[in-house]
Amino acid sequence: MTLSEEDYVKAIYHLGKEQSAPVSTNAIADQMSTKPSSVTDMMIKLAEKGLVNHKKYQGVTLTDHGKAIALSIVRKHRLWEVFLVDKLHFSWDEVHEVAEQLEHIKSEKLINHLDKYLGFPEVDPHGDPIPSKKGEMKKTVKKLLIELPAKSIGICVGVKDTSQAFLRFLDKNGIALGDTISVLDREEFDGSMQIAINGIEIHISQQIAANLFLKIPE
Amino acid sequence: MTLSEEDYVKAIYHLGKEQSAPVSTNAIADQMSTKPSSVTDMMIKLAEKGLVNHKKYQGVTLTDHGKAIALSIVRKHRLWEVFLVDKLHFSWDEVHEVAEQLEHIKSEKLINHLDKYLGFPEVDPHGDPIPSKKGEMKKTVKKLLIELPAKSIGICVGVKDTSQAFLRFLDKNGIALGDTISVLDREEFDGSMQIAINGIEIHISQQIAANLFLKIPE
DNA sequence: AATAATTTTTAGTTAAAACTAAATATTTGT
DNA sequence: ACAAATATTTAGTTTTAACTAAAAATTATT
Ligand SMILES: [Mn+2]
Ligand SMILES: [Mn+2]
Ligand SMILES: [Mn+2]
Ligand SMILES: [Mn+2]
Numbered sequence: 001m002t003l004s005e006e007d008y009v010k011a012i013y014h015l016g017k018e019q020s021a022p023v024s025t026n027a028i029a030d031q032m033s034t035k036p037s038s039v040t041d042m043m044i045k046l047a048e049k050g051l052v053n054h055k056k057y058q059g060v061t062l063t064d065h066g067k068a069i070a071l072s073i074v075r076k077h078r079l080w081e082v083f084l085v086d087k088l089h090f091s092w093d094e095v096h097e098v099a100e101q102l103e104h105i106k107s108e109k110l111i112n113h114l115d116k117y118l119g120f121p122e123v124d125p126h127g128d129p130i131p132s133k134k135g136e137m138k139k140t141v142k143k144l145l146i147e148l149p150a151k152s153i154g155i156c157v158g159v160k161d162t163s164q165a166f167l168r169f170l171d172k173n174g175i176a177l178g179d180t181i182s183v184l185d186r187e188e189f190d191g192s193m194q195i196a197i198n199g200i201e202i203h204i205s206q207q208i209a210a211n212l213f214l215k216i217p218e
Numbered sequence: 219m220t221l222s223e224e225d226y227v228k229a230i231y232h233l234g235k236e237q238s239a240p241v242s243t244n245a246i247a248d249q250m251s252t253k254p255s256s257v258t259d260m261m262i263k264l265a266e267k268g269l270v271n272h273k274k275y276q277g278v279t280l281t282d283h284g285k286a287i288a289l290s291i292v293r294k295h296r297l298w299e300v301f302l303v304d305k306l307h308f309s310w311d312e313v314h315e316v317a318e319q320l321e322h323i324k325s326e327k328l329i330n331h332l333d334k335y336l337g338f339p340e341v342d343p344h345g346d347p348i349p350s351k352k353g354e355m356k357k358t359v360k361k362l363l364i365e366l367p368a369k370s371i372g373i374c375v376g377v378k379d380t381s382q383a384f385l386r387f388l389d390k391n392g393i394a395l396g397d398t399i400s401v402l403d404r405e406e407f408d409g410s411m412q413i414a415i416n417g418i419e420i421h422i423s424q425q426i427a428a429n430l431f432l433k434i435p436e
Numbered sequence: 437a438a439t440a441a442t443t444t445t446t447a448g449t450t451a452a453a454a455c456t457a458a459a460t461a462t463t464t465g466t
Numbered sequence: 467a468c469a470a471a472t473a474t475t476t477a478g479t480t481t482t483a484a485c486t487a488a489a490a491a492t493t494a495t496t
Binding site for chain 1: 452453454455456457460461462
Binding site for chain 4: 024025026036037040041044056057058
């Protein structure tokens with residue numbers, strides 16, 4: 001597997017897990033910041049290698065083999081993110097670019113020792129679950145803050161948008177994973193909300209509420 | 219800088235530090251397991267980039283810029299080796315292949331945080347000095363065991379051969395960096411020696427003695 | 437000094453991964 | 467249902483980093 005092939009397989013995995021439909025050529029091109037014609041070339045190659053199912057003009061889906069590879073890359077990406085934050089004291093908005101490189105290092109032993117060294121973490125710094133050696137992953141039952149009615153309460157467990165801009169906004173406003181958030185009031189007109197976070201009241205826009213995942217207690 | 223360019227620059231650095239003469243095309247091809255014609259192509263490219271001085275048929279030397287890049291790669295390689303041994307409990311004969319990949323990760327912040335996290339080590343697991351951020355490196359005054367006369371004493375500080383075979387031999391015979399070695403007797407006929415290592419007497423062949431570096435106390 | 441051996445470079449190919457422009461298929465709107 | 471818009475593929479080109487085979491330069495040997 002080349003670095004480029006790995007990035008394509010990972011992109012298809014991330015795009016595909018949202019819907020059940022096949023992933024379109026243009027969607028992949030967007031995600032990878034490349035041209036659709038380059039994507040078609042790569043899809044033909046990945047199909048020949050048995051990593052994707054490709055029907056002309058119908059998009060692609062990952063084969064079981066392709067999905068296993070995608071999960072192993074996601075595993076490596078997220079474990080390295082934990083390393084960068086927990087051990088090297090990077091902030092959560094700085095880790096993505098470096099993990100994007102580290103995820104391609106080839107060594108079974110390295111990644112399994114790293115996993116142990118980090119204490120077998122279950123989620124990365126953005127609250128995303130880390131696949132096991134065998135590709136199993138805990139499905140977290142989480143909801144976007146914007147979907148919650150007034151008076152509800154939850155624990156912040158992840159972010160949808162992982163851009164530096166958003167993560168820094170959260171840091172600035174004292175919102176971190178693990179914090180308890182309660183919805184005090186919803187403004188249906190613009191989707192904004194009044195919330196309490198660790199006891200402090202703040203007002204947040206729809207944009208923010210649409211990108212914060214909460215775990216809701218039973 | 220591409221991964222391939224970095225590996226070439228590093229190879230030229232390692233080949234060049236032994237002698238004062240320029241490094242030959244064939245020597246580079248050997249080191250890189252590639253063909254001389256491929257080396258010539260790359261040397262022309264590196265010369266255009268200002269990393270090497272290249273006179274046709276006369277070999278190459280690194281420019282100051284090229285040397286600085288080589289040292290930064292060596293720094294990364296050796297720091298990652300320390301990480302693998304100290305933190306992930308790899309043995310010193312397993313780290314090279316993985317460090318060969320990790321040395322190409324691009325992030326100033328990553329390598330400087332790693333340096334701090336490891337406690338600013340001065341040598342790697344094979345006793346080789348780690349260049350500073352600015353490319354400065356402690357020159358260790360070390361001698362090969364084979365050069366020492368009978369009755370002399372020294373501390374094992376490095377290995378010349380870093381092959382798995384040799385490193386495992388040392389492990390098996392209880393020879394590690396930091397150990398005190400005294401030469402009890404030399405057999406000039408075959409170059410073998412009787413030595414005491416941490417009090418225990420053993421007999422070693424010329425091959426072994428020619429690949430162990432010792433620091434000699436004043 | 438001339439020839440032989442070795443080293444290095446040049447010329448021409450190949451494969452991976454990107455691109456542009458053009459052709460073809462699918463989807464959408466009337 | 468048909469034309470227009472959009473999505474996808476094909477064809478042909480570029481760049482990087484290899485390769486082989488042949489030519490040229492250097493070094494060694496007689
Ligand atoms: Mn990547
Ligand atoms: Mn993440
Ligand atoms: Mn390398
Ligand atoms: Mn080393």
